[in-house]
Amino acid sequence: MKIAIIGAGNMGLSFSKSFLKYELIKPENLHLITRNQSKIQKISEEFPKSKISLFENLNTIDADLIIIAVKPQDFQKTAENIHFSFNENQMILSIMAGIKIEKIQKSLNHSLVVRAMPNSPTLLGMGITGYTSAEGISFNQLMNIERLLNSTGRSVYLENEELLDGVTALSGSGPAYFYYIVDAMIKAGIQMGIDENLSKLFVKQTMLGAYHLINNSEKNLEELIQDVASKGGTTEAALKTFNENQLKEILQNGILNAEKRAKELNG
Incomplete structure (x- = not known):
């Protein structure tokens, strides 16, 4: 599996470390994407074998799963500055608070979206994440997502997306x-x-x-x-x-x- 993470902040990097720690992904198959030029050097030192890119230089993303880990307030600007189409089989996993699946689908013109709400103890592999998914995502695809989320602690699937705002308030915050x-x-x-x-x-x-x-x-x-x-x-x-x-x-x-x-x- 190839994974790209848009937004190499604390949560994005903690996810990356968990995936690598449990060997769910090879370092060379991890692509970290940031807006901040000043962070490139430090991220490169932490993830020497992974690909590190500036967001503004993206022409495409070669990944099976794309994790969107930007602040929710920055999502619309991020979406507007993605000037390429996602491949039909690419999965998108959002870990942004509050931004609903439908909005992500419309903004990115892509249907395969999973929405998750982790919390900060994922930094130690002791977090808990609530997640839900759009229609059309297979059981096997969801199990792959759950395996990744469980590397950061525990995860719980929610049928009702509306409950995810409550999860955000309860465990996210x-x-x-x-x-x-x-x-x-x-x-x-x-x-x-x-x-x-x-x-x-x-x-x-x-x-x-x-x-x-x-x-x-x-x-x-x-x-x-x-x-x-x-x-x-x-x-x-x-x-x-x-x-x-x-x-x-x-x-x-x-x-x-x-x-x-x-x-x-x-x-």
């Missing part, structure tokens, strides 16, 4: 929500007189341990909370403050606003 909470906890530790590095250690290990408990316990989240929150204790005091300030509702509303923004990106 999700890591930032956790970083936000971790940052608040670390800063609370510093306010209590704990050294910053020590506060980071306590919070990060607490998050890691809590994740493993969620993943391995047969108890639901409410039961796990109650296991920590003894009556009249310290945890109960914190949870009381969270509830009085409607923290759960604030977080939920934020995620719903992220979904709303994802829908707006389609234009």
Whole structure:
């Protein structure tokens, strides 16, 4: 398989590294395409055996799969500057937030489109990606896409494309929500007189341990909370403050606003 990636940013390059790590593609069959001349040297050093091109120099793309990894706000300009037709059998995989399959098909005049929403832990091979596809794509073609996506973590196929905006808000943006909470906890530790590095250690290990408990316990989240929150204790005091300030509702509303923004990106 030959793969080309339009948009050699963090996500495009993390996908590339995963494909190569699991030997799903040979380095010489990877083509990385960027708009940024200043990035060419660094990308060439990271991927010495792969083809690196400037977007403006494209006359055609020799690839079975073309991954579009530009920012959604840049897609229309990117599409307008593609001055060639895609081959009938070429597959397009979009990892842009919000841009619907129909818009991609019309903008690129090409029908074989798969739309996916990964998240940043793909950088470590621990991401999760929701994906869906246009009509006319075979089971075998989808399985090839899934194999590639699974090299970056886990993937879930969605029949309903409308759900992908929710996936964008939930898991695509999700890591930032956790970083936000971790940052608040670390800063609370510093306010209590704990050294910053020590506060980071306590919070990060607490998050890691809590994740493993969620993943391995047969108890639901409410039961796990109650296991920590003894009556009249310290945890109960914190949870009381969270509830009085409607923290759960604030977080939920934020995620719903992220979904709303994802829908707006389609234009």
